[in-house]
Amino acid sequence: MTDSTDVKPTTKARTKTPTSSGAQNILSAAEELFAQQGYSSISINAIAKQAGVSKANVFHHFDTKETLYIAVLQNASIEMGHLIAELDSGNGSASQQIGRYARQHLQNLFDKARVTQLILRELQQGDKDESVQLVHNTLNKNFTSIVNIIKKFQDQGEFRQDIEAAMIATVLIGCNLFYFQTSAVLDQFPELAFAKDPDNYCNQLTDILLRGIENKSTD
Amino acid sequence: MTDSTDVKPTTKARTKTPTSSGAQNILSAAEELFAQQGYSSISINAIAKQAGVSKANVFHHFDTKETLYIAVLQNASIEMGHLIAELDSGNGSASQQIGRYARQHLQNLFDKARVTQLILRELQQGDKDESVQLVHNTLNKNFTSIVNIIKKFQDQGEFRQDIEAAMIATVLIGCNLFYFQTSAVLDQFPELAFAKDPDNYCNQLTDILLRGIENKSTD
DNA sequence: GTCTATACAGGGATAGAC
DNA sequence: GTCTATCCCTGTATAGAC
Numbered sequence: 001m002t003d004s005t006d007v008k009p010t011t012k013a014r015t016k017t018p019t020s021s022g023a024q025n026i027l028s029a030a031e032e033l034f035a036q037q038g039y040s041s042i043s044i045n046a047i048a049k050q051a052g053v054s055k056a057n058v059f060h061h062f063d064t065k066e067t068l069y070i071a072v073l074q075n076a077s078i079e080m081g082h083l084i085a086e087l088d089s090g091n092g093s094a095s096q097q098i099g100r101y102a103r104q105h106l107q108n109l110f111d112k113a114r115v116t117q118l119i120l121r122e123l124q125q126g127d128k129d130e131s132v133q134l135v136h137n138t139l140n141k142n143f144t145s146i147v148n149i150i151k152k153f154q155d156q157g158e159f160r161q162d163i164e165a166a167m168i169a170t171v172l173i174g175c176n177l178f179y180f181q182t183s184a185v186l187d188q189f190p191e192l193a194f195a196k197d198p199d200n201y202c203n204q205l206t207d208i209l210l211r212g213i214e215n216k217s218t219d
Numbered sequence: 220m221t222d223s224t225d226v227k228p229t230t231k232a233r234t235k236t237p238t239s240s241g242a243q244n245i246l247s248a249a250e251e252l253f254a255q256q257g258y259s260s261i262s263i264n265a266i267a268k269q270a271g272v273s274k275a276n277v278f279h280h281f282d283t284k285e286t287l288y289i290a291v292l293q294n295a296s297i298e299m300g301h302l303i304a305e306l307d308s309g310n311g312s313a314s315q316q317i318g319r320y321a322r323q324h325l326q327n328l329f330d331k332a333r334v335t336q337l338i339l340r341e342l343q344q345g346d347k348d349e350s351v352q353l354v355h356n357t358l359n360k361n362f363t364s365i366v367n368i369i370k371k372f373q374d375q376g377e378f379r380q381d382i383e384a385a386m387i388a389t390v391l392i393g394c395n396l397f398y399f400q401t402s403a404v405l406d407q408f409p410e411l412a413f414a415k416d417p418d419n420y421c422n423q424l425t426d427i428l429l430r431g432i433e434n435k436s437t438d
Numbered sequence: 439g440t441c442t443a444t445a446c447a448g449g450g451a452t453a454g455a456c
Numbered sequence: 457g458t459c460t461a462t463c464c465c466t467g468t469a470t471a472g473a474c
Contacts, residue, residue, distance in 0.1 A: 179393065
């Protein structure tokens with residue numbers, strides 16, 4: 001998309017920043033629809049209708065569809081960043097901290113389901129440069145946040161050191177994301193006690209994980 | 220990756236079944252493109268070009284774009300089913316069996332990357348009835364396959380029984396899928412030893428998992 | 439800032455020759 | 457079975473009135 005329009009708003013420095021409430025409506029509508037259906041399935045028309053404005057108005061606030069999409073992604077990334085930043089607080093025993101982290105993390109995924117879906121989408125198909133970067137940053141924040149906690153307990157000798165901290169983080173984050181991703185499908189298996197019960201899932205997960213990584217020198 | 224297995228051209232079953240080689244080319248091209256870009260981003264034109272035929276020819280073999288997509292999904296589901304069916308064989312100790320299962324499962328995901336991507340896509344957004352069913356079936360096969368193994372060892376007293384077998388299966392499958400999904404992004408973190416090394420990842424995962432679920436009554 | 443109207447390209451799908 | 461040519465619709469994006 002290098003060859004775009006040569007008509008640029010030369011008058012003002014703010015190149016259509018979403019400050020006005022109209023733009024915010026559009027942004028919010030776009031976030032919802034993109035998260036549900038993906039980029040290419042969603043037309044500007046659909047977004048305009050959802051936002052309660054005209055199609056042309058969307059293009060007034062955002063130069064192109066892709067610009068709008070990137071704006072949505074950036075919003076999502078920032079929002080996710082804030083959530084992650086709030087995660088690593090707290091104290092208590094190793095198992096308490098890890099357990100709390102896992103629960104809160106999973107809770108956040110569901111609370112911000114749309115944002116999570118957007119990130120997952122990009123994770124699956126990062127073709128645009130910006131999106132790759134955003135996903136990378138988000139995952140990075142997530143990783144370092146939990147990795148630091150784990151390393152602390154590794155240094156204290158409470159967790160095994162023959163497993164990479166990043167590996168443990170991957171298991172935790174990966175399982176939570178997988179649970180989020182499959183929750184709709186898991187609902188169809190009535191025999192699974194944890195299918196409709198995130199807390200149950202999280203408890204069992206941390207139970208396995210903690211026992212798997214605690215430093216028991218019983219051989 | 221030319222998987223062009225010769226198929227005999229049956230003269231019957233004219234209901235546009237993908238028996239002819241032309242249809243197979245289209246199906247294969249569609250699989251590749253749909254897996255990479257998703258349903259709505261890919262035009263029939265693109266598929267036709269990739270398959271080396273005309274656009275009209277695609278519609279000769281498949282009534283609609285959606286028909287073609289469903290056919291691709293069904294192929295994928297069948298292929299995945301075959302892979303899963305081959306997984307649960309083998310014997311040895313509990314850790315050997317679980318470890319082998321995990322390794323083979325992850326290997327399959329990468330070997331059939333396109334198929335895996337298609338399933339993941341549908342997992343994320345099952346709106347069409349058929350696709351929901353296919354994903355459901357595939358996951359179901361996967362689950363029961365590994366759940367049975369785990370239950371066996373639970374009955375033998377080697378694994379804890381206070382954790383659902385399905386939960387353990389979820390962790391295993393979920394982690395593998397997450398690793399597959401993020402492998403492109405993980406590559407960008409050079410400090411992760413397992414990022415470019417699926418075997419390493421798998422070994423650490425099963426290490427954690429096995430220690431987390433084995434029935435140690437050392438309290 | 440918001441609209442109606444419009445330009446233009448590309449999408450899915452069909453008709454009919456070969 | 458395969459093609460070219462075509463239809464109609466919807467998509468993105470622009471122009472210009474208010």
